[in-house]
Structures are given as C-alpha cells and as structure tokens.
Amino acid sequence: MQLTRRRALLGALAAPVVIPALAADTLVVNGYGGEYQDIIMKTTIEPFEKKFGVKVTYDNTGTAAENYAKIRAGRGAPGFDVAAELTPPEIILGNREALLERITEAEVPNLQYVWQTSRSLIPVNGVVHTYQYTALLWNKKHLDKPDSWTDYWAPGPKYGDKIKGHLIAFDPGNLLSIYALIMAAKLKGGSDENIDPAWDVLKAQKPWVGVSVTTSAAAAPYFENDQVWLAPYWSARAGYYAAANYPVDFCIPKEGTIGLGNCAAVPVGASNKKLAFEFINFRLDRDVQRAFNLAYHSSPGRPDITDWPADFIANQITTEAKMAAVDFPDSAMIGRKRSAWTRRWEEIMG
C-alpha cells in the first residue's frame, strides 16, 4: 500500500483519537528499581495485567521524595498514574497541596482490611500497602550481633577500634537517617519531637563513620565489598540481602524500632485514575500481599493474613500485638523539621 499525502494526513488526524483509546488500557506505575522491580513485576504487575487485560508501563526512576517533586512540578500530572512508593511525609504534603486524589473504600474496597494504624498514619490521599521497620544490619564475618542502638551510635565499647571507618551514615534525605537519629535521641533522654540530644551523639560518632550515603540502594555495594560492617537499614532490604547470602544479618535492638508505612497514591492529574485505583486495590489483595511480602521481606498492609511461614513471622509485623510495639513518629512533624534537621546534620558531618 502506497503512503500517499492524503493517507498520512488522515493518519495524523486520527492519532489523537486512537492514542487515548490505547491509553485507556495502559497504566503507568512508578516505583523503585533493582530487586524491588523484579519482585513487583512478578508478584503484582504481571498478575494484574493478566487479570484485567491491560498493559502496565513501569517507571523505575526516582526516590519517594523525587517522585513527589515530579508530582508537584507537574501540578499533579507527573506522567505516571500510580505513585507506588511514597512515604507518609509525601502523602501529608500531597494532602496539603491537594495534589493527590482522595482514596476511600468506594475506590479501593480492600481498604476495609488494612491495619487500624494505617488509617491514623496518613491522610485519605494514600494507602499504606506494606510496612518496614528500622533494623540494625551487621556483618557476621566481622562483628557479633548488636544488642542496642548504642552499639551503632557509640560502637567503641562493644567492638573496639576495629570498627573504625566501617560504619555507614545515612543523611536525612532518607527517612532512615531521621529514624536512626530519633533512636539516638531516645538513648539520651530525647524523643520523637526532641531530637536535640542526637546531635552530640552524631558528633561523637563521626570519627567512626567511613561512608555517608543518601539512598538505601547506594549502601548495598558497601555491604557487599566488606567496607561497611554496621548500619541502620530498612528491614525489607536487610531481609532480602540476608536471604541472598550476603554475609549480613539484621535485628531489632532492645530499645525498639520505628516503623515505616510504604504508601501508594494517585496524582490528581493521572490520566487513568479508574485503573490506578484498581491497581491499588489489587496491591492490597490477600494473595498479592502474600506473594509480594514473602519475596521482598516486607510486612503486610493488612493484619488478616495469618498463614505466614514461621521464619517470616519471626522478622515481620504480622499481628496487632507486634504492630502495637512499633513506634510511628508524627510524619507531619518530621515533614516540618526535616529541612532544618538536614542542615544541622550537614553542618556536623560536612
């Protein structure tokens, strides 16, 4: 068939009609890359595509904050329909700036099964689909198991000089850093809201730190090449690396831990909201939750799944009693103070 000028013109005129028709069956989901992407593709996205007969385009760029920056810059139309991995501070910002859709049981029926904690953790502009907590990860080849957050913040008494240069510090661009600072403050009489005592602890720890990074993914090569022996780390990735035969293990120190709700949200300018809500509902489905959490070593977004393997139960938040033992600081307060805390952290570590 010859491509005449008339045919080309007709094709060009038809394109705006045809493209939205195709787009209606296409969903753009933004989430993390690496092992997370492999797992979510296999456990969630591929089954979703099969069940609904749609195509999901997976966008693996950016951290939670970076992806919220895209939502803000695009005034609610960042180019993806589902922000699959935001944290509570971004959901709170999305609520204040009216950039994220409200999500109720009308849009996402599986919301009726989520933890009670999830309802108080964030406003109605997001859904907590999984949980993690702040663990201490250590290198089994070089160190004994740490018992306390003191073993990380002041490692000398327990481990001696050999650990000098083998600690990693996360900067407050990562919530992990803020949660670890809160634990440091608590060691010295501070609290979630008053982390001032943590600054002296950070100053004293500085000579022991060998590497500073922002993202959890950036820390992974240092665990692998033996440069970092002790670190605060998200339980999911820690569990994943321990299971993947890295020489590491992880634990909750005796003073307790701080939990992180991993959230999903729909930007107000998403082009396929109906399918986006359907995806979030699917993410909370029992079987999908089970498959994803077992593979990623995260804790489920709903408490009514009980048939977990024993080793999973040992390390994850699976019951109301375990959930009650986890501290969840006020994310709105963290959002307010994060910039100032980061400047303070940089002044000390810079």
Added chain:
Amino acid sequence: MPTSIRRGSLPYLLIAIPAAFLLVCFVIPNAVLLSMGFIESDDTVPTGVLTLDNFSTLFHSALYVGAILRSFEVGIGAGVIVVLLAYPLAYFLVRTTSRWKTLLIAASLTPLLASVIVRTYGWWVILNREGAVNGLLSWLGVIDRPLALLPSTAAITIGLAHALLPYGVLTIMASLNGLNPNLERAAMSLGASRTRSFVAVTLPLSAPGIAGGFLLTFAIAISAYATPAILGGPGTQVMATVIRRFMLELLDWSLGSAMGVVLLVASLILLAATSAVSARRTTA
C-alpha cells in the same frame, strides 16, 4: 513589494523561531522556578508571600557559604587547569603538518565520547582508597597507609578538568587558527627568539581563545552536578548538589530556588568581569 517585505522579514523570522523556543522552554520555566527563591514556604509548601529570608538562611550558614565558595574554587580551578593543558595541545594540533593531524584532533576530543557517569567513575576507581593512585604510591613505598583522596574538592576539580578539556582545546585552536603565522616569522626576522616571538606575539593574540576556553570551562564546571555528586561528599558540596538536595530530597523549593538565584547571579558577575578584562586586553 510583498516579496521584498518577505525578504526583509526573513532574518527576523529565522531568529524568532529559536528565540521563541528559548523563551518558552528555558526563560519562562527558569524565571518561574527562580522566582520561588523570593517566596516564603510554610514547612516546604510555598505560601505566595514575598520574602528575602531564604537568602538570609543561606548566607548565615557556614555550610552553604562554603558550598558557594567551593563552586567558585572548582570552576576557577578547572578553568585554569584546562587552559594550561589545552593551550600546548591546541598549539601543537594547529601547527603540526603530520598526516595524522585529523586523527590527533579527534583523539583530543575523546573525553566527550564517554558518558559523564562512566568518565567520573573512572576517576573514582583511580582515586579511591583501594585505587590505582594509592596502589602505586604504596608500591613505591611513598605511603604506609592509603591517602583519603576521595571525597575532595581536588578530585572534583580534576574530574571536571578532564571532562572539559576538549572545550578548551577547540576554543584555543579556533583562536590560534585565526592567527597569521607570518606575524611570528616577522618577529623572528627582526631578531626575536622563538620563545620571545611566542610570548610577545602569539600568546597575546590568542588571549581571546584563552579567555573563551576559561569562560566556557568555568560556566560548565560551576553548575556541574554529576561529577561533584560522585567525587564529592557531604563535606564537599557545591551549589548544584545543594540545589538538588533542596529541590528533590527535602522538597524545599524556596531554599533550592534561592540557591539557584545565587548561582546564576554569581556566575553572571564573574563571567561579565572576566569578559571585561579579556576585552580590555584584546583592545590594548
């Protein structure tokens, strides 16, 4: 008549298209973003209230003043290194009559062929504690313990100078190509040595190329992000890494934009000053 009008307006039309592109895609978005620097934010949410507090916050922090000064240190350092390395290379490439001349010019531009990430990680491999430099010094018995070469301002400067060397070579080559070789010959015929004719004739006449190479390197280096992010650390931040942190990690667009304004204004002042000095020398 209409034809002459069309002919007369053609140059304006040709300029109007790229000008409109620049206005829509560069000037307006940047103006909107930079204007945020003058807007107060309530816990990172912009309020719309005008303020200069963001600049006060930046200039009252030793950390951010340090980042501003370090950006200039890196920009000037990279500019000087590029000019010092690019000039002899450009001089050789212009004057050589070798049949390999084209190949040699292409070889001098090879840093542009590698991605900035690959190129910079190459320096990371060379300069880290277990890297080639420490390995060599240790093997020679010069050091007992590895030197902490990373993260450092020097590493950022070296990495950028390497990346930007081709810009210096091309700019200086263009300047040297424009010189009449007979001027140098005339100087020598009047008794000047080769060195004196170079210092008294060639070097001053190629000053615009030197200034151009320095300015181009400085302008790119002062706003570079990838190289400082990889070869620097929390103690060696520059303006671009600070801006990224404010905009994308802390979502504090007011402070990020304020730092953007500082970067833009400071760069323009230095570029204007350097251009003025260069123009005066050329005129003289």
